[in-house]
Amino acid sequence: xxxxxxxxxxxxxxxxxxxxxxxxxxxxxxxxxxxxxxxxxxxxxxxxxxxxxxxxxxxxxxxxxxxxxxxxxxxxxxxxx
Amino acid sequence: xxxxxxxxxxxxxxxxxxxxxxxxxxxxxxxxxxxxxxxxxxxxxxxxxxxxxxxxxxxxxxxxxxxxxxxxxxxxxxxxxxxxxxxxxxxxxxxxxxxxxxxxxxxxxxxxxxxxxxxxxxxxxxxxxxxxxxxxxxxxxxxxxxxxxxxxxxxxxxxxxxxxxxxxxxxxxxxxxxxxxxxxxxxxxxxxxxxxxxxxxxxxxxxxxxxxxxxxxxxxxxxxxxxxxxxxxxxxxxxxxxxxxxxxxxxxxxxxxxxxxxxxxxxxxxxxxxxxxxxxxxxxxxxxxxxxxxxxxxxxxxxxxxxxxxxxxxxxxxxxxxxxxxxxxxxxxxxxxxxxxxxxxxxxxxxxxxxxxxxxxxxxxxxxxxxxxxxxxxxxxxxxxxxxxxxxxxxxxxxxxxxxxxxxxxxxxxxxxxxxxxxxxxxxxxxxxxxxxxxxxxxxxxxxxxxxxxxxxxxxxxxxxxxxxxxxxxxxxxxxxxxxxxxxxxxxx
Numbered sequence: 125x126x127x128x129x130x131x132x133x134x135x136x137x138x139x140x141x142x143x144x145x146x147x148x149x150x151x152x153x154x155x156x157x158x159x160x161x162x163x164x165x166x167x168x169x170x171x172x173x174x175x176x177x178x179x180x181x182x183x184x185x186x187x188x189x190x191x192x193x194x195x196x197x198x199x200x201x202x203x204x205x
Numbered sequence: 206x207x208x209x210x211x212x213x214x215x216x217x218x219x220x221x222x223x224x225x226x227x228x229x230x231x232x233x234x235x236x237x238x239x240x241x242x243x244x245x246x247x248x249x250x251x252x253x254x255x256x257x258x259x260x261x262x263x264x265x266x267x268x269x270x271x272x273x274x275x276x277x278x279x280x281x282x283x284x285x286x287x288x289x290x291x292x293x294x295x296x297x298x299x300x301x302x303x304x305x306x307x308x309x310x311x312x313x314x315x316x317x318x319x320x321x322x323x324x325x326x327x328x329x330x331x332x333x334x335x336x337x338x339x340x341x342x343x344x345x346x347x348x349x350x351x352x353x354x355x356x357x358x359x360x361x362x363x364x365x366x367x368x369x370x371x372x373x374x375x376x377x378x379x380x381x382x383x384x385x386x387x388x389x390x391x392x393x394x395x396x397x398x399x400x401x402x403x404x405x406x407x408x409x410x411x412x413x414x415x416x417x418x419x420x421x422x423x424x425x426x427x428x429x430x431x432x433x434x435x436x437x438x439x440x441x442x443x444x445x446x447x448x449x450x451x452x453x454x455x456x457x458x459x460x461x462x463x464x465x466x467x468x469x470x471x472x473x474x475x476x477x478x479x480x481x482x483x484x485x486x487x488x489x490x491x492x493x494x495x496x497x498x499x500x501x502x503x504x505x506x507x508x509x510x511x512x513x514x515x516x517x518x519x520x521x522x523x524x525x526x527x528x529x530x531x532x533x534x535x536x537x538x539x540x541x542x543x544x545x546x547x548x549x550x551x552x553x554x555x556x557x558x559x560x561x562x563x564x565x566x567x568x569x570x571x572x573x574x575x576x577x578x579x580x581x582x583x584x585x586x587x588x589x590x591x592x593x594x595x596x597x598x599x600x601x602x603x604x605x606x607x608x609x610x611x612x613x614x615x616x617x618x619x620x621x622x623x624x625x626x627x628x629x630x631x632x633x634x635x636x637x638x639x640x641x642x643x644x645x646x647x648x649x650x651x652x653x654x655x656x657x658x659x660x661x662x663x664x665x666x667x668x669x670x671x672x673x674x675x676x677x678x679x680x681x682x683x684x685x686x687x688x689x690x691x692x693x694x695x696x697x698x
Contacts, residue, residue, distance in 0.1 A: 136673070138675075
C-alpha cells in the first residue's frame with residue numbers, strides 16, 4: 125500500500141522526490157495544491173475504499189508522504205477495511 | 206443593454222445585496238451611485254483619453270464599482286487579479302498603457318512597472334466614489350465601444366488582450382438570462398462566483414447575476430484551501446445558481462456533505478472553461494436531483510460562451526462524451542476542415558493593439574460575416590455541438606486556456622535553459638499535469654535543479670501554467686522535418 129501511495133503522490137506532484145524523501149513538506153515545497161489534494165483523496169477512496177473528506181483534515185495533518193500514508197492506514201483501521 | 210438592466214435593479218431594489226465576499230458586501234443602490242461618482246473622477250483625471258483602465262484586486266466588492274465606473278466613463282476596464290505573477294501584471298498594465306490604475310488593495314508595483322502611472326489605492330477610490338459629483342449617462346460606453354479587455358495566454362510568451370464590446374456583453378447576458386431556467390426564476394437569485402474576474406468565466410456569473418438583480422457570492426482563492434469554511438459560506442448564502450469550471454465542482458464533490466441538504470435552493474449548475482465529464486455530471490445529478498446541470502462552450506473571443514445545453518439523464522447514460530450545447534440565438538457556428546468557426550453578435554473586435562494577431566484569428570467570409578477561428582475541433586449531431594480537442598498547441602488545463610509556446614518562451618528566458626518543450630501529461634483524454642523537457646548544461650537533474658526552474662517560472666507565469674514535471678535532457682528529439690518530436694516526448698512520460 126505504501127508503494128502505491130508513493131507512486132500516486134509522485135504522479136500528482138510530478139516529482140520522484142516524494143519517494144526519495146518521504147518526510148518532505150509537500151506544501152512548503154509547493155508540490156501540491158487544493159485540486160491535487162482532492163485528486164489524491166478521490167483516488168484513495170477508489171483504490172482502498174477509505175472515505176476521507178478534505179474538510180476532515182488540516183493540511184498540517186497530511187503535509188508529508190509519510191503522514192499521508194499514516195492517515196490512510198488509520199482511516200482503513202477505523203473503517204475495518 | 207446590460208447597464209440599463211443594472212440601473213433598473215438599482216432603482217427597484219436599492220437595498221438588495223449585489224455582491225458579497227469575505228471582504229465585505231455592497232447593495233445595488235451603492236454599486237450604482239458609487240460607480241457614477243467614480244466615473245466622474247476618472248473623467249476629470251483622464252480628460253479626453255479613452256484608454257482602458259486596469260483594475261487590480263481579488264473578489265473585492267469595490268472591484269465591481271471600478272468596473273462599472275470605467276464603462277460609465279466611456280472606458281473599458283481590464284481586470285487584473287492579485288494571484289497573477291508580478292511580471293504578467295507589469296506586461297498587462299504596460300500594454301493597457303493608461304495613466305491611472307485602480308487598485309482595490311495595496312499594490313507596491315514591480316520591476317518594469319510604468320513609472321509615471323498613478324496607482325489609485327482603495328482609500329483614494331473610496332473617497333472619489335463617495336464625494337465626487339455623479340457622472341451623467343452621456344459619458345457611458347456606446348454599443349460598439351470596448352466594455353472590457355481580458356488577457357489570455359499568447360503563443361509568443363506575451364499575453365494578448367481580448368476586446369469585448371458593450372453590445373457583446375449585453376447580448377451575452379440576454380442569452381444566459383434564459384439559459385436552462387427562465388429569467389423570472391433568476392430574478393433576485395444568489396449566484397456563485399468562483400473564477401477570478403481576470404478569467405472570462407466570471408463574466409457568466411457576474412453579468413447574468415447583475416442583469417437579473419441577483420446577489421453574487423464570491424469564493425476567495427484562499428477559501429478553497431479550507432473546505433469547511435467554503436462549504437459553510439455557500440450554505441449560509443443560500444446558493445441558487447452555480448457557475449464554475451467542472452474541476453471546481455469535482456473539488457466540492459470530494460466532500461460527502463456537498464449535496465442538496467447543504468444547498469437546498471440550487472436550481473442549476475452552469476459549467477464552462479473545460480470539458481465536463483460524464484462522471485461529474487452524473488455525480489451532481491445524484492447529489493442534487495432537483496437542479497439542472499448545464500454545459501456551455503465558447504472561447505474568450507466570443508464573450509465566454511456561445512453554446513449551451515441542459516445535460517439529460519439520457520446523455521449521461523449514453524456513455525459517450527457530453528455535448529457542449531446548442532448555438533445561442535444571434536450566433537452562427539460552422540465547421541470548416543474540422544475546426545469550429547464562430548460568427549455573430551458576441552464576437553470580439555479583436556486583440557488590443559495587436560492588428561496582426563487579430564487578422565490571423567478573425568476574417569470576413571464570402572457572406573460578409575465576421576468569423577473567428579477557434580482552433581477547436583468539433584462536429585454537430587442532432588443540433589448539438591460536440592468538442593473533439595485542440596487543433597494546435599493550445600491546451601485547456603483546470604479550465605485555463607494555455608498556449609504551450611507561452612510556457613516554452615518563458616522557460617527559454619531562464620538562465621541556462623538552451624531548449625525547452627512543454628507537453629501535456631495525459632491520463633486518457635484528461636490532462637493531469639504539464640511536463641517540461643529542458644536542456645540546461647548547468648543542471649545536474651537534482652530536486653533542487655527542478656525546484657529552481659519551477660520557482661523561477663512562478664515569478665513569471667500564473668501558477669497553473671508552471672509544469673509540475675521537469676525533465677532534463679541532453680537534447681530534444683526532432684522529427685525528420687526539424688520540428689521538436691512532441692509525440693516522442695509524450696510517449697516517454
